Amino acid sequence: MITDRITSFLGVAPLLLLVAVGLSIMLIDAFSKDRSGLALTTAMSLFAAAAISGAIAVRGDLVAPAQITRYLAVDQLGLFFDVVICAGAGLSALLAGGYLKEHGLERGEFYVLLIFTAFGAMVLARAVDLLSIFLGLETMSLGAYALVAYRRTSARAVEGAVKYFLLGSFAAAILLFGSALLYGATGHTDLAGIRDAVGSGAADPVLTILALVMILVSLAFKVGAVPFHMWVPDSYEGAVTPVTTFMSVAVKAAAFAVLVRVLAGAFGDEVSMDLFTGWTPVIVILAVVTMAWGNLAALAQSSVKRMLAYSSVAHAGYVLVGLAATYELGPTAVSAVLYYVAAYTVSNVLAFGSLVLMGSKGKEAVSYEDLAGAGRRHPAAAAPFVVGVLSLLGMPPTAGFFGKYYVFSAAVQAGMTWLAVLGVLASAVGAYYYLKVIVYLFMREPAEDAPIAVPMRSYYVAAALLLSGYYVLRMGVTPGRYLDFAISAATTFLG
Amino acid sequence: MHEDASQQLALLLIILFPLAGAVVNGLFGRRLPRSLVGFIGVGSVTVSFILSITAFAELFALRGEGVHEAVLTYQFYEWFSLKLPSGAEVAINVRFLMDSLSGVMTLIVTGVGGLIHLYSVGYMSDDDGYPRFFSYLNLFMASMLILVLGSSLPVMFVGWEGVGLCSYLLIGYWYENRDYASAGRKAFVANRVGDFGVLIGMFILVGVVGSFEFADINAAAAQGYFRKDFMMWPFGVVPSIATVACLFLFLGCTGKSAQIPLYVWLPDAMAGPTPVSALIHAATMVTAGVYLCCRLSPLFITSDVAMSVIAVTGTLTALLAATIAVTQREMKKILAYSTVSQLGFMFAAVGVGYFAAGFFHVFTHAFFKACLFLGAGSVMHAVHAHGDADIFKLGGLKKQLPTTRWTFLVSCLAIAGVPLTSGFFSKDEILLGATAQIFRSDDSLMVAVGWFTLIGLTLAAVMTAFYMFRLYFLTFTGEYRSAGESSDGHGYDAHPHESPASMKIPLIFLGLGAIFAGYLGMPHITPFVGTHLPSWWGHWMEASVAGHALPESMNTINIASGLALAAMAIGIGSAWVLYRNKSKDVLAEKVPARLYALVFDKWRVDELYDTVIIGPIKQVATLVGRIDMTFVDALLTRLPSFNAREVGRFLSRMQNGVVHTYGMVLVIGVVSVMAMFWTPRAHVEGALEGETLQLVAAPGFGYEYRWDGDSDGEFESGWSTKRIYAPTYGPEDVRKIFLYVRSPRTGASDHYSLTEQWTRLDLARLDAAWRRTQGSLPIVARLEDGKVQLRMNGAQVFGRTDTPDVIELPTGRGTGIENVLMVPRATVEATVEVRNAFGNVSTASREMTLPDGYLPEQHALLLDATKEGSR
Incomplete structure (x- = not known):
């Protein structure tokens, strides 16, 4: 039936839309010097993709439940990440629209790269086969390397990009190696088949363990978990701030999506997950180390941008706490992970976006000193910053509060109260450097004859802050419907 | 137990009207015109008074029908319930009750309160905080009515705390003045000390009786529930647990009703506006302690020890405060000590077991003391004195302030106990009670307490008459001593003027009350002839208040009346001689100067408290503060934060930017994770599967197991992947x-x-x-x-x-x-x-x-x- 064909294509419509827009921008950019509409076009098409995915998720009957190829799934989990990735990318595009113009960096390829990287992230989040995982990962990573190096005249940007590229290639190699071993152990490349083989004990145990370790490490690298986080501070700091934003939300979200799919999916049997002998203890240790290291290192930073980079490492630790609880709680824990990723996305956009807003051509706001007294000079510009850091800190009534609440309560329910306590202690450390932002904004005066960063004026940035600020508060006041989406995604995924 | 009558909504409304007034004036008062604020303030209390009258009339009618224990109740809702250690569930209801005791008290509170509200309209007319004042005053009315009408201890306690709060707010009403604000704080702290006693007493009572309702507690007391020996540190075995409960409750009363040792706050409380002094610190709130004793009179009367403590404390307070009042030079200070002294009379009456007499004094005192305070306020208003008025700068005001003068005089006569005024009847009954105790009791302790009370109160009555007329003569007779001085100098306004009608009307009503209120308690006899005691008041009160029967013997009655009359005559007479038309403090010249100074300094009790109690507490607080700074702040706060920062520095130094290092860490990570899988985890647990005992080993990738069920070193099974094993044991x-x-x-x-x-x-x-x-x-x-x-x-x-x-x-x-x-x-x-x-x-x-x-x-x-x- 032709309608079946249409509905099944509807499942990949967001992907197709992004490819079409990306190609069009490339074409147009070749012939037109006018780049004023690119940011808006990019953002709108990403939001449109998010809207389509959201609509499909709500109207489950619009699309055939089966996957349209054996490589990509069209399930609630994928759609959830579609929305998160596209929203994060779209908001980053809006930030870029203001930032690049202000700093005279606007070129067409930026938006093309952004769209294709987002496309790669979406593919990765939907991938249900080792092949599509690798392809998605590489599509996403290549775009991300280029984006980090976007300000090519800056040595730091190039340095960050090269490091990211080298280490990323290394990690990709490990992933590929692990995938090959897994295929060897199970005879399957699709995650469902691997799960059957591993669960039934038919797979060769030595190969399976080697494969699990390698895949786990390479994905931990992608989410920036300690000790595989070394690339994060350098590349986050080197990249232009909208790219940092994009990396910390969309790219990271996709990495978490594939981590959930591989660990809770392919290795979701009781033995592989076991609390003592499976991957759960590995994740627990990673979570503890990541939370501690991320927060403590963030404490020592004098650059707000670098602090936010370390804080994004710390946040990966909180998400891993939720993942660690999956062994005991299943869907509840996964939904906590999903909610956290979504809440973190909007909160982080708000914080980074505010940092973008606080500077303008000639003087970008980067360090705490740059923010000194800005809150009193420009209260309206500082307000979103306050909301953003409070949400990252996990203060009610913001999205970040419920994110932490669900994750930690999952840990408590799973009998890992000590892990939740560690998480709360780590957040308490985090309070120091997040509140330091507010202290500098409102209670410090800039040093004599220091250059003062003046907030830029941009409707794009303002729109991004308004949107993300709205969702930060919305998800903090009425988390119900977003949590429902996360729960339905987690439940359908884990069956 | 009283049986539940039908719901009397009026009881709730009596409370809600002032509460609504407080809310409206508190929230919107600043935006409303002053006239409306005053109208809401006075109107809400007036409605409440009318409702009280209708409710009281109903109660009166019930009594007329011969229902002896007539009560009106209103059950609002169940507040919460409590599980006792004994396992019983106690429901605490927000329930209001009007019986003969609370009915009279409600009338006093709303009636006198209404008049004082009306007076405040004139008195406070120039004040900026007008709406705030009326809001507090209405809130006080609501709290006081909850206190009076609450049918159980917790509900009463809500009102008890509420009036304490309002008292604090109103004493510190002019909070810009540091002294006034600290006077408010002093009142609050003293009251909190007492409240602690009330709470403990309350817990003891509920522990024994299993109910918070006054009716249940009183019934249990009457049935002898409290006659248990009780081990109490450091007194050893006390004869009954009632003693303990009553003493704790009485501690609360000494706070609220300004008795030794907690009376010190009341004189300072005169920092508040004069209507507040009249309403809260004379007529209503401070009598709450007496009210509580009367409310629980069947309980109190079971403990001779507690009763004796109350009688002695009351008498001592009456004496101490009266001596101080004799030497003071400010109108409101004198009246404040007079209030403390009169409250002492009331507690003495309670202590000798004549609760109705004590409460009768509450009733008459409300009229004449409110009238005196309002009169003092009227004088201060007339001469533009702020805070308080020095009587040695006044004088001769009877010409300028006729209404104030006559009402003030009437009230002075009443408080001195001149025959046929209200104070005569009530004070006479108290002395009668003390006399009766001497004759009634066989117990030598009780007889001694009776003698002490009688002599002490008589002396206090002499001084009462003396200092009141000292106050009257110095204020209203002789020459005006501030004439010719400007109001911004040390004296007062040179041209005093009579107050507006809104202030005069309450004075007149209260003055009438000061004369005639006593007739409710007039004995149905004339001395030397008749025999019919008790009075109408006694009959009315006996439904809710316990107490000893009044003596029939004419000797007793004659002794008491004679002492009262003599005390009054001596007091007024000596004041006439010493102070009429005088302008100097003649007494000060006739007694040793150091003694006079000591009394004038209020026996330096405040200084004693400062040295003995407040000083040590402050020292401990300072010490704890130092510990907080050195130990908590430095060791527990600074050190960890310093450590965290240093660790952070170290960690970010690991980020050295060399990509080889990063790659190395990646490899180490892979190896470490691998190491976690290197050795198997052995773990075994027993589980009962039906009747069989099963051993279950932990699962793992590619694990194989070998079992030795009895640990004898010989494995019963070979290697297999089965992780569950069911051995049999012999x-x-x-x-x-x-x-x-x-x-x-x-x-x-x-x-x-x-x-x-x-x-x-x-x-x-x-x-x-x-x-x-x-x-x-x-x-x-x-x-x-x-x-x-x-x-x-x-x-x-x-x-x-x-x-x-x-x-x-x-x-x-x-x-x-x-x-x-x-x-x-x-x-x-x-x-x-x-x-x-x-x-x-x-x-x-x-x-x-x-x-x-x-x-x-x-x-x-x-x-x-x-x-x-x-x-």
């Missing part, structure tokens, strides 16, 4: 035998490892009802010949005398002896060996208790096995 596998004892009633349990040596059993904590003879050996157990033996060592199962000395228990089955369950149990040990895919092996063992009844074999076998098993 007696030869037993490792240890222990005795498990449990009390099914309390759920407490113990277990004892047994050998052939006797092991002592500590059964006392299991609540075993075994009787042991004094000095005997403890109960012991051991393994003997395959059985568990108990040796009782002379202990007898409760209620029997033939308990055998040695009892044998069958193994593996529970045996109940008396109320203790005893089960001998056996343990075995299981071992599993685990091999993972890398060929690494680990071992785990676990000792498990076999389920009861698991071993079917003979007990004899068990013991042999155990002997062998101790390898």
Whole structure:
């Protein structure tokens, strides 16, 4: 039936839309010097993709439940990440629209790269086969390397990009190696088949363990978990701030999506997950180390941008706490992970976006000193910053509060109260450097004859802050419907 | 118990109207015109007064129909419920009750309160905080009415705390002045000390009675629930728990009603506006303590000790405050000490068991003291004195302020106890009560208390008449001593003027009350002739208030009346001689200067408290503050934050920017994660699957298991992937035998490892009802010949005398002896060996208790096995 064909294509419509827009921008950019509409076009098409995915998720009957190829799934989990990735990318595009113009960096390829990287992230989040995982990962990573190096005249940007590229290639190699071993152990490349083989004990145990370790490490690298986080501070700091934003939300979200799919999916049997002998203890240790290291290192930073980079490492630790609880709680824990990723996305956009807003051509706001007294000079510009850091800190009534609440309560329910306590202690450390932002904004005066960063004026940035600020508060006041989406995604995924 | 009458909504409305007034004026008062604010403030109380009258009329009608214990109630809702240690559930209802006691009190509060509200309209007219003032005043009315109408201690306590709060707010009403604000704080702290006593008293009462309702407590007291000996540190055994409860409650009363030792706040409370002094610190709130004693009079009267303490405290307070009042030079200060002194009279009446008389004095005092305060306010208003007025700068005001003068004079006559004024009747009854105690009691302590009270109160009455007329003469007679001075100098306004009508009307009404209110308590006799006591008041009150019967003997009555009259005459007479038309403090010249100064400094009690109580507390606070700064802030706050920062620095130094390092870390990470899978995890647990005991080993990737169910070193199975194993155990596998004892009633349990040596059993904590003879050996157990033996060592199962000395228990089955369950149990040990895919092996063992009844074999076998098993 032709309608079946249409509905099944509807499942990949967001992907197709992004490819079409990306190609069009490339074409147009070749012939037109006018780049004023690119940011808006990019953002709108990403939001449109998010809207389509959201609509499909709500109207489950619009699309055939089966996957349209054996490589990509069209399930609630994928759609959830579609929305998160596209929203994060779209908001980053809006930030870029203001930032690049202000700093005279606007070129067409930026938006093309952004769209294709987002496309790669979406593919990765939907991938249900080792092949599509690798392809998605590489599509996403290549775009991300280029984006980090976007300000090519800056040595730091190039340095960050090269490091990211080298280490990323290394990690990709490990992933590929692990995938090959897994295929060897199970005879399957699709995650469902691997799960059957591993669960039934038919797979060769030595190969399976080697494969699990390698895949786990390479994905931990992608989410920036300690000790595989070394690339994060350098590349986050080197990249232009909208790219940092994009990396910390969309790219990271996709990495978490594939981590959930591989660990809770392919290795979701009781033995592989076991609390003592499976991957759960590995994740627990990673979570503890990541939370501690991320927060403590963030404490020592004098650059707000670098602090936010370390804080994004710390946040990966909180998400891993939720993942660690999956062994005991299943869907509840996964939904906590999903909610956290979504809440973190909007909160982080708000914080980074505010940092973008606080500077303008000639003087970008980067360090705490740059923010000194800005809150009193420009209260309206500082307000979103306050909301953003409070949400990252996990203060009610913001999205970040419920994110932490669900994750930690999952840990408590799973009998890992000590892990939740560690998480709360780590957040308490985090309070120091997040509140330091507010202290500098409102209670410090800039040093004599220091250059003062003046907030830029941009409707794009303002729109991004308004949107993300709205969702930060919305998800903090009425988390119900977003949590429902996360729960339905987690439940359908884990069956 | 009173039976529940139909719901009287009026009782709720009486409270809600002032509350609504407080809310409206508090929230919107600043935006409303002043006239409306005043209207809401006065109107809400007036409505409340009218409702009180209708409710009281209904109550009166009920009494007329011959219902002796007539009550009106309104059950609002159930507030919360409480589980007592005894297991009983106590529902605490927001329930209001009007009986003859609370009915009268409600009328006083709303009636006098309404007049004072009206007075405030004029008095406060120039103040910026007008809406705030009326809001507080209305809130006070609502709280006071909750206090009066609440049918149980917790509801009353809400009002009790509410009036304390309002008192604090209103004393510190002019909070810009530091002294006034600290006077408010002093009042609040003194009251909180007392409140602590009320809470403890309340908890004792609910513990004994199981209910917070006044009616239940009083009924229980009447039935003698409280006549239990009670061990109280440091007094040893006190004769009844009522004494303890009453003394704690009385501590609360000394706070609220300004008695020794907590009276010190009341004189300072005159910092508030004068209407506040009249309403809260004279007529209503400060009498709450007397009200509480009357409310619980059946309880108080059961404890002679508590009653004596109250009588002595009241008398001492009356004397002490009266001496201070004699020397003061400011109008409101004198009236404040006079209030403390009169409250002492009331408590003395309560203490000698004449609750109705004490409460009658509350009633009459409300009129004349409110009138006196408002009169003082009128004088201050007239001469533009702020805060207080020095009587030595006044004088001769009878010409300018006729209304104020006449009402003031009438009230002075009443408080001095001139015959046929209200104060005469009430004070006379108090002295009568003290006299009666002397004649009634056989107990020498009670007689002594009676004598002390009678003499003390008579002296206090002399001084009362004296200082009141000293105040009157210096203020209203002679020449005006501030004439010709400007108002911004040291004196007052040169041209005093009479107050507006809104201030005069309350004065007139209260003055009338000061004369005529007493007739409710007029005895149906004339001295020397008739015999009919008690009065109408006494009849009305006896429905809700306990107390001794008034004496019939004319001797007693004549002694009391004679003393009262003599005291009044001496007091007024000496004031006439010393102060009429005078302008100097003549008394000060006639007594030793140092004594006079000591009394003028209020016996330096405040200074004593400062040195003995407040000083040490401040020192401790300073010390704790230092500890906080040095220990908590430095060691617990700075040090960890310093550490965290340093660790952070170290960690970010690891980020050295060299990409080789990063790659190296990545590889180390892979190896570390790999290492987590290198050795297998051995772990075994026992689980009961139906009747069989199963051993379950932890799962893992490619794990293989080998089992040794009895840990004898020989594996019963070969390597397999089965991680569940169900061995069978025989007696030869037993490792240890222990005795498990449990009390099914309390759920407490113990277990004892047994050998052939006797092991002592500590059964006392299991609540075993075994009787042991004094000095005997403890109960012991051991393994003997395959059985568990108990040796009782002379202990007898409760209620029997033939308990055998040695009892044998069958193994593996529970045996109940008396109320203790005893089960001998056996343990075995299981071992599993685990091999993972890398060929690494680990071992785990676990000792498990076999389920009861698991071993079917003979007990004899068990013991042999155990002997062998101790390898």
